[in-house]
Amino acid sequence: MRHFDYRNGELYAEDVPLRAIAETVGTPVYVYSTATFERHYSVFADSFEGINALVAYSVKANSNIAVLATLAKLGAGADVVSGGELARALLAGIPGQKIVFSGVGKTKDEMRAALRANIRVFNVESLAELNALNEVAVDMGRKAPIAFRVNPDVTAGGHAKISTGKKENKFGIAWPSAEAAYAHAATLPGIEIVGVDVHIGSQIDQLAPFEAAIEKVGNLISRLREAGHTIKSFDIGGGLGIPYGDNTKAPPLPAEYGSLVKKLTRDMDVEMIFEPGRMIAGNSGVLLSEVLYVKNGEDRDFLIIDAAMNDLLRPALYDAYHDIEPVKAPGPNAEEATYDVVGPVCESGDTFTKGRDMPALEAGDLVVLHSAGAYGAAQSSQYNTRPLTPEVMVKGDRFEVIRERPKIEEILKSERLPSWLNRSPRGQL
Ligand SMILES: Cc1ncc(COP(=O)(O)O)c(C=O)c1O
Numbered sequence: 001m002r003h004f005d006y007r008n009g010e011l012y013a014e015d016v017p018l019r020a021i022a023e024t025v026g027t028p029v030y031v032y033s034t035a036t037f038e039r040h041y042s043v044f045a046d047s048f049e050g051i052n053a054l055v056a057y058s059v060k061a062n063s064n065i066a067v068l069a070t071l072a073k074l075g076a077g078a079d080v081v082s083g084g085e086l087a088r089a090l091l092a093g094i095p096g097q098k099i100v101f102s103g104v105g106k107t108k109d110e111m112r113a114a115l116r117a118n119i120r121v122f123n124v125e126s127l128a129e130l131n132a133l134n135e136v137a138v139d140m141g142r143k144a145p146i147a148f149r150v151n152p153d154v155t156a157g158g159h160a161k162i163s164t165g166k167k168e169n170k171f172g173i174a175w176p177s178a179e180a181a182y183a184h185a186a187t188l189p190g191i192e193i194v195g196v197d198v199h200i201g202s203q204i205d206q207l208a209p210f211e212a213a214i215e216k217v218g219n220l221i222s223r224l225r226e227a228g229h230t231i232k233s234f235d236i237g238g239g240l241g242i243p244y245g246d247n248t249k250a251p252p253l254p255a256e257y258g259s260l261v262k263k264l265t266r267d268m269d270v271e272m273i274f275e276p277g278r279m280i281a282g283n284s285g286v287l288l289s290e291v292l293y294v295k296n297g298e299d300r301d302f303l304i305i306d307a308a309m310n311d312l313l314r315p316a317l318y319d320a321y322h323d324i325e326p327v328k329a330p331g332p333n334a335e336e337a338t339y340d341v342v343g344p345v346c347e348s349g350d351t352f353t354k355g356r357d358m359p360a361l362e363a364g365d366l367v368v369l370h371s372a373g374a375y376g377a378a379q380s381s382q383y384n385t386r387p388l389t390p391e392v393m394v395k396g397d398r399f400e401v402i403r404e405r406p407k408i409e410e411i412l413k414s415e416r417l418p419s420w421l422n423r424s425p426r427g428q429l
């Protein structure tokens with residue numbers, strides 16, 4: 001079922017015409033569907049029915065508090081990678097015991113905040129980080145629950161910039177050092193070993209890399225237990241790919257992924273932890289934008305829209321494909337055109353697609369970039385002093401702004417003139 005679909009000749013988000021959102025909030029704007037978030041979460045969680053599992057939504061994919069609160073109501077936990085994400089997850093009502101803390105560079109302040117929040121587990125990525133965590137925990141009179149994120153050296157994920165489980169990647173404890181790392185952790189007074197963690201990449205479109213990683217980690221768990229360690233949880237990270245509408249191979253369905261995990265972990269006697277991000281958020285949101293100009297270049301036509309690479313970085317960063325559709329349904333005799341779709345930012349990389357065939361459009365028409373719910377708003381910036389894109393959540397026939405578009409004055413407010421350029425006593429411009 002598509003929650004972004006044409007009805008009465010125009011594109012809707014659930015029961016709300018996108019045109020109405022553009023008229024009220026302006027463009028560019030991210031629009032999310034509550035029903036899609038809920039459906040994706042349930043489809044994913046249901047595929048692990050019968051096993052002991054925690055679904056810790058990867059907050060980095062889409063960290064809006066309204067998104068987190070929508071998922072929290074369904075029982076989701078959170079995978080966080082910073083003190084900021086931790087604060088968001090707690091504010092959205094996700095209990096500490098459902099929060100896992102990932103990332104290669106946690107600071108001592110972030111460790112303290114996470115210990116105070118009584119999180120479930122720190123996914124530790126180096127001995128240096130382990131020692132820092134031990135110091136913080138001892139100082140606080142606590143024991144920090146840890147899993148090592150191990151790097152199984154398997155190939156996964158489409159783009160080099162999103163592969164994480166190869167030995168040349170910065171992530172995880174090198175596979176040959178894993179057992180020694182556990183042996184060291186067992187000697188530290190502020191550390192309690194609770195599990196093993198792995199995350200091999202993102203937008204993974206086959207089951208084989210997951211299978212390879214699970215088998216490797218399963219064997220590691222047996223060896224760790226033989227060495228006397230208590231391993232209660234196995235976190236297999238996120239990474240399940242989603243369809244982006246291009247003609248690449250369709251990724252496995254959550255049910256297929258779930259069956260594989262259940263089959264391979266049946267005899268491991270562990271609680272499974274999952275950290276899905278894209279799978280939950282990616283197709284739950286679109287970026288709605290208005291055509292500013294059609295420009296005829298020497299050998300091509302440019303569709304210049306009011307969204308840009310600062311709003312949705314994925315095409316510029318990973319050559320990612322996003323479906324682009326007009327909000328007004330093209331009629332049967334609609335003229336076709338071929339466009340390079342670009343934004344207003346002063347970079348040639350500010351290009352969403354090149355040579356794409358689509359219905360002919362003109363200034364003032366609305367378009368959506370699909371599959372923009374994950375790593376869209378979360379990766380946006382104010383480059384070119386373009387205000388952060390607002391976000392809107394739809395539920396049935398209602399919609400509300402869940403992040404406002406900052407005014408230019410608000411953006412400038414945090415900047416100061418140094419004293420030598422000062423024109424006013426308080427450094428204000
Ligand atoms: C540690 C960790 N967990 C979970 C995720 C979420 O990945 P995905 O959005 O591919 O499910 C990521 C990002 O790749 C990650 O780095």
Ligand SMILES: N[C@@H](CCCC[NH3+])C(=O)O
Pocket residue numbers: 060162202203314318374375379
């Ligand atoms: N941000 C990336 C994925 C990176 C995942 C984070 N570890 C994307 O848009 O595809």
